[in-house]
Amino acid sequence: MSEKNIRVLALDLDGTLTNDEKKVTPRTRAALDAAVAKGVTIVLASGRPTAGIMPLAKDLGLDKKGGCILAYNGGAIIDCKTGETLYQKRLDPDMVPKLCAFAAEQDIAILTYNKEGVVTERPEDEWAAREGFTCHLPMIQVEDLAAYVDYPICKMLITLDPARRDEVCAEGKKRFEGQIDLYPSSPFFIEAVPLGVAKDVSLGALLEKMGLTRENLMACGDGLNDRSMLAFAGTGVAMRNAEDAVKAVASDVTTADNNHDGVAEAIEKFILD
Incomplete structure (x- = not known):
C-alpha cells in the first residue's frame, strides 16, 4: 500500500498503455478516469510524433479533462487542452x-x-x-x-x-x-x-513547471527508452512484458502484461488503493 502523493502519471503507450491491437481496454480507461478524478495529471509519454498521440489523447478525453502529450521520446511536451508547447528540443538540421x-x-x-x-x-x-x-x-x-x-x-x-x-x-x-x-x-x-533528450529530462522540466518533484511522479513503461523515466520517477512501474533491463530499474513490476491491463493494476495499487 502506498502513502505517496502521486500527482503526475506518465504512461508509455506501445506495450504499456495500449494492448497489441493499439487499444486501451475498459478496465484501464476506468482506472485512468478515476486517477484524473483524484486530480492526477496524465502524461502520454511516447516516442511517437505528436500527431500519432493526439487521437489517443482525444479518445481518452484529455483535450477536455486536461493532460499532456510527451512526444518524440521527450523532444516535445504539449498541453492537451490548450495545444500549447510546454517544452521542445529540435534535431540539428546538419x-x-x-x-x-x-x-x-x-x-x-x-x-x-x-x-x-x-x-x-x-x-x-x-x-x-x-x-x-x-x-x-x-x-x-x-x-x-x-x-x-x-x-x-x-x-x-x-x-x-x-x-x-x-x-x-x-x-x-x-x-x-x-x-x-x-x-x-x-x-x-x-x-x-x-543530445540529452529522454523521457526523464522532459518530465523533470514539466514537474518543475508544475511546482512538483519526482516523488509526485509515477511512470509506467516496458521499453529501453522508458528506463530513464522509471528510474527517475518516485514510483517507477515496469510492465510484466518489459525488457529485463527495464524491470531492473523499476520499483515495481506488474503481474499483468499490456494485454491484460497492467497499467490498470498499477493505478489501482498505487493511486486508487
Missing part, C-alpha cells in the same frame, strides 16, 4: 543528411514526420511500416529524405530487423558520439534524438 547516409550504408530504413504522416524513402519496408501502424498515420514516400526535410524536426527513427538492432545501434553511437543520442525504443526501432 544531422539529417548524416543519419540518412548512415541508414543507406547499413541498408536499413530511416524515417521522420511531416504534418500529414510518416515520411521515408522506404514505406514498404516491413519495419518502417510498423511505425505507420503504431501511430495510425499514413506512410509518405519521398525520393530523397535528406533533401525533403527542410523544416524543423524533433527526431528521426531507424527501423530494422531486431537481429541487427544492437549491432547497428552500437555502430551509430560510435559514429555520432557527442552529436546526437541514439537508443532503442523497441526490438525494431532506434531513436535518433538531440
Whole structure:
C-alpha cells in the first residue's frame, strides 16, 4: 500500500498503455478516469510524433479533462487542452543528411514526420511500416529524405530487423558520439534524438513547471527508452512484458502484461488503493 502523493502519471503507450491491437481496454480507461478524478495529471509519454498521440489523447478525453502529450521520446511536451508547447528540443538540421547516409550504408530504413504522416524513402519496408501502424498515420514516400526535410524536426527513427538492432545501434553511437543520442525504443526501432533528450529530462522540466518533484511522479513503461523515466520517477512501474533491463530499474513490476491491463493494476495499487 502506498502513502505517496502521486500527482503526475506518465504512461508509455506501445506495450504499456495500449494492448497489441493499439487499444486501451475498459478496465484501464476506468482506472485512468478515476486517477484524473483524484486530480492526477496524465502524461502520454511516447516516442511517437505528436500527431500519432493526439487521437489517443482525444479518445481518452484529455483535450477536455486536461493532460499532456510527451512526444518524440521527450523532444516535445504539449498541453492537451490548450495545444500549447510546454517544452521542445529540435534535431540539428546538419544531422539529417548524416543519419540518412548512415541508414543507406547499413541498408536499413530511416524515417521522420511531416504534418500529414510518416515520411521515408522506404514505406514498404516491413519495419518502417510498423511505425505507420503504431501511430495510425499514413506512410509518405519521398525520393530523397535528406533533401525533403527542410523544416524543423524533433527526431528521426531507424527501423530494422531486431537481429541487427544492437549491432547497428552500437555502430551509430560510435559514429555520432557527442552529436546526437541514439537508443532503442523497441526490438525494431532506434531513436535518433538531440543530445540529452529522454523521457526523464522532459518530465523533470514539466514537474518543475508544475511546482512538483519526482516523488509526485509515477511512470509506467516496458521499453529501453522508458528506463530513464522509471528510474527517475518516485514510483517507477515496469510492465510484466518489459525488457529485463527495464524491470531492473523499476520499483515495481506488474503481474499483468499490456494485454491484460497492467497499467490498470498499477493505478489501482498505487493511486486508487
